[in-house]
Amino acid sequence: MLLTFILLGVVLALASIFYLNVYSYWARKGIPYETPLPLVGNMKGIGSKYHFRDINQRIYDQFKGKTPLAGMFTFLQRTVVIMDLDLIKQVLIKDFNYFQDRGAFNNPRDDPLTGHLFSLEGEEWRAMRQKLTPVFTSGKIKQMSEIVVKVGDLLVDSMDKTVKTAKVDHGDVEIKDICARFTTDVIGSCAFGLECNSLQDPNAEFRAKGRMIFERRRHPKLIQAFLFTNAKLAKKLRMKIFPDDVTEFFMSAVRNTVDYRLKNNIKRNDFIDQLIELRAENEEAAGKGNGIDLSKGLTLEQMAAQAFVFFVAGFETSSSTMSFCLYELALNQDIQKRVREEIEKVLSNTEGGEITYDALAEMTYLDQVLAETLRKYPILPLLTRETNREYKVPNTSFILDKDTRVSIPVHNIHHDPEIYPQPEKFDPSRFEPEAVNIRHPMAYLPFGDGPRNCIGLRFGKIQSKIGLAVLLRRFKFGVSKRTEIPLILGLRSFTLATENGIHLKVESI
Template identity: 75%
Template sequence: MLFTIALIAAVLALAYHFYIKIFFYWERKGVPCEKPLPVIGNMKGIGSKYHFRNINQQIYDQFKGKSSFAGMYMFFRRTAMITDLDLIKQVMIKDFNYFQDRGAFNNPRDDPLTGHLFALEGDEWRSMRHKLSPVFTSGKMKQMTGVIVDVGHRLANTMDKLVKVSKVDDGNVEIKDLCARFTTDVIGSCAFGLECDSLQDPNAEFRQKGREIFTKRRYPQSVQAFVFTNPKLAKLLRMKILPDEITKFFMSAVKNTVDYRLKNGIKRNDFIDQLIQLRAEDQEAAKSGKGIDLSKGLTLEQMAAQSFVFFVAGFETSSSTMSFCLYELAMQPDIQQRVRDEIENVLAEVEGGELNYDSLAKMSYLDQVVAETLRKHPLLPHLIRECNREYKVPNTDIVLDKGVNALIPVHNIHHDPEIYPDPEKFDPSRFDPEEVKARHPMAYLPFGDGPRNCIGLRFGKVQAKVGLVSLLRRFKFTASNRTEVPLILSKKAFLLGTENGMYLRVEKI
């Protein structure tokens, strides 16, 4: 009996010590912070009542201007929300060597598709980034644009069919799903060399799996949030994030494509080809579980992980950008017509009027419209950088310890009225060259910045613009009886998305 009481007392004492050590961290440092709750920290209501952007907004509004950063707790994770743009520049660029890693969940041993470039850390990330960078040069983008334009023609033809059917429903077309089918076919072709046929068949296998990545969860929302905010602990517990059937599908798709190409000597100069060139026949370090040694190339699991993240990042982000852009253009027909006029004027000077990489680069107003879309609707609520050793915060006496997260609240910065007056207004003139020059460079971060910015940003922008040009040349978009004003945003998905799809009236020009 006495032993049991002593054991309970010891457990309670340890729990109390852990609680004090974690949840009084910022108070001990003298950093302003919002009072946390046990276990969940400042994550109360995440995924049900609030999204990350809502929780971040509370802290951003409370402490911005009072300190260059504020403390918060993402469950057990000590996190410094940076509200000062100069300090953001320090963290992301000047002092990058202190904040190289994203602190994202990765567990390649148990969940092989999580061992991708976005989540890799340290030397593994550096080596992989170096090896993959040649895939995303402007020269490679130029080569891929022809493939993307071909899929753009199929997008317009599919929209034509949907418009005919939609006449019985006030011309309503669900925009987001169609855009996702377009980007799925683009990525399928550019990354996997496969014809996914999503535009022809909305239930095509690649489209279904792409949808399931964001709708089919392994755990309840609260557990998912815990994994994302406490990745090292989750990895220690050998947790996975992806459902097994999704892992099996992508592993099989990559293996079959690689085997077929090697057997038949096929080369397409696409993403899979680049990975095949990087792979060696044997990699003892990876086999023995000693981590990722890229000096001899890639294992099949690593190839699948890179292909997976290219697919996920490429189809979801670009399709969301396209759909939010079309929504804003439907709300402001004058801006929509100006974009359409620019498209026609530029393509009138091209032989055959065919879109290509060079003509796309001349569409400066379209570029401003896409930039303003990403300003108002940034796909990530925030960026995370993990402190890899003690870091003295400039102009303070405060030292951040190893393992502390630095959080850059992208959505909240993009909606700060002191930076962007009337932030809910869609106004492409914010990206007139003189306006951009006058603004702090860290005030606009849809793709991050510094050495760890989005490697595929050039591909994503080209893909989204080709899709928009293909649609705006042939169709007019307006609000319908099913268009939400304002849009109801999902609280469950980490990436920005709508709760009920996105419906617009579409008419053939």
């Protein structure tokens, strides 16, 4: 019995020392911080009572105006939240070399789909970014927009059938699902060269796999949290994040498409064509587990990883943005009317009223509406960076050690009433050129900024604008009996999502 008490005492003493050593970090650094709790740090209630945006809001309200940054703990991981817009500019742009990496999990050796541009680090990221930048030029986006317009025609047909069926339910339509099917078909076509047919069949395989990425995890929540907060250790342990069947599905999709196009000399001017041009002549470029060497081109695994992240980022973010936009237009009929009038005016000058890349560029009010949607509903609640060496914070005595996670609270900045008066009001005039010019450039970050901003932002905007344009020409969106005002936002997904979908009344024009 005595030995049991002694062992218990030793365990408690070691736990106390560990707790004090870890959670006294910010106090030792002299950086203002919110007091953490054992093990959970400052993340108490995450996913059940709070979302990341809620936890960041608490930090933001507590420290904004008092200090440019504040310390917290993402479970056991030290994290600094930056609230000062000038310092955010330093981190994302001016001092980018200190903050090149996101600290995201990647393990291309064992989990090939994680070897994509979003999560790669150091020279591997720099080399991949350099390879892929020419893929997203305005000329290449213009070519791909033709594919998107064709899928847009299918979106109109699908919505028309849905509206006719929905008449028995007073015209109520769940908007997010049909928008997600549209973007799934777009990205499936552009990134994988496949006719996914999810607009015709909601249960199509590509749509099912797309949902699976977000809804079915390889690991339980505790291990997911470990992967999120200990990415480098998880990589050393050779852990994986994606279920094997998901990996095999996307690998096979790319492999089959590449083989078919090479064998039959087929070109479609889409994303997969660009990847084929970057491919390696053989698999020696893989580096055999010793890092990624892109000097000889992309391997099949690397091509699949880029196509995969293009799919994940492209279908989820754009479909959510379109859904939130249509929701706000349903609540603001005057804005919806003005957008529709602009679309009709611009397209009256194109041959056959067809939507073209150049015509979309003339829809400036639609641009403002889209920008205000992304302001009010940023899909990523925060941006993360990680220090790759010691960093002296300008105009302070603060020093950030190597491997410190940096969090930039995008959602909270976008809802700051000192930056955007009445932040819950949907007001596209915030993005008139005069208003944009007098606002701090870091006050709007839906796509990040600096060298590590979203490489596909122009494609994402074009995809959303085409989807919105084809729908608003043919349909009027309003409030149904099932429309939530305000929307109930989910807590479990890292990206911005609703708890119960988005239901609107849709009528043919």
